[in-house]
Amino acid sequence: MVALSRAQRPNILFGYDGTEENESALRWAVEESRLRELDLVMCHCWHWPYPPGHVDAAVEAIVQRAGENLLREGARKARDLGPGGKVSTLLRREPVTETLVDESDDAELIVVGSHERYRLLNASTAVQLPARTHRPVIAVRGGGAPRGLIVAGVDGSAGGDAALGFAIEEAALRDSDLRVVYGAWEPGAVPDFELPLFTDKDRLFEVRTAMLDEAVRPWRRRYPEVAVRVS
Structure with missing residues (x-):
């Protein structure tokens, strides 16, 4: 801890x-x-x-x-x-x-x-x-199931960053790994200028991975002991 x-x-x-x-x-x-x-x-x-x-x-x-x-x-x-x-x-x-x-x-x-x-x-x-x-x-939930890694869903918003901050704090406190997930695969979920990304899956993956890395970077610096994966 x-x-x-x-x-x-x-x-x-x-x-x-x-x-x-x-x-x-x-x-x-x-x-x-x-x-x-x-x-x-x-x-x-x-x-x-x-x-x-x-x-x-x-x-x-x-x-x-x-x-x-x-x-x-x-x-x-x-x-x-x-x-x-x-x-x-x-x-x-x-x-x-x-x-x-x-x-x-x-x-x-x-x-x-x-x-x-x-x-x-x-x-x-x-x-x-x-x-x-x-x-x-x-x-x-009840049942006492074994706990695994912590998963945080982000979308590039301020609320998503707040969720990411809370998730990495929990991971640090509980000595858990963290997986950060971004999922916006519908054209209606992005601004108009990003719509061309949906015709190029590789480019979409590249851009979103870079966005995820940027979102996670300050939290990795703050909690270097937490193993963070992005997807």
Whole structure:
């Protein structure tokens, strides 16, 4: 593990729901906290599923206490796993995505689980969150599959460069290799002046490889210990 070459925001923000599938995301969030030496904020959201005119205060209090107990147990698990800083909890009576976006200003990154089998894909927090926050989002699938190299997709944009920077930081922290991929093989994906490239595959490959090398060069200088391949 290496030290990062820039200042970080103070915490890792983790969306916790207490399910078995979410345990992989919990372990990942704690590991990010440990690798980056940052605090971990565990956030759980609950809601009253009925219209405002149908509130039962006693039952509502029970639901809230259940959320508090769930968070308390989750924080205990996180501390047992050995984070890199203190563990704090946040309980909100709000939708998950909105809450994580609102709480992300101090987050270096956000970790969520990607299971959510009971929800439609377009309603998934793991799908909505990256489109609505300016912070990196890691959606962790369950199963504990072995980890390999890190892959970053770039397109020449500022957002692509930010993704590349995050990917190479992760590779440095995790002692992993990095593969950087550029894929723009449709004429509609490039400016008009580059359209002639699509009649010459060899020239297209040459130009895009040069662009990739240029994009990667400053990051290679910053993290020379990371093995980077481009394609």
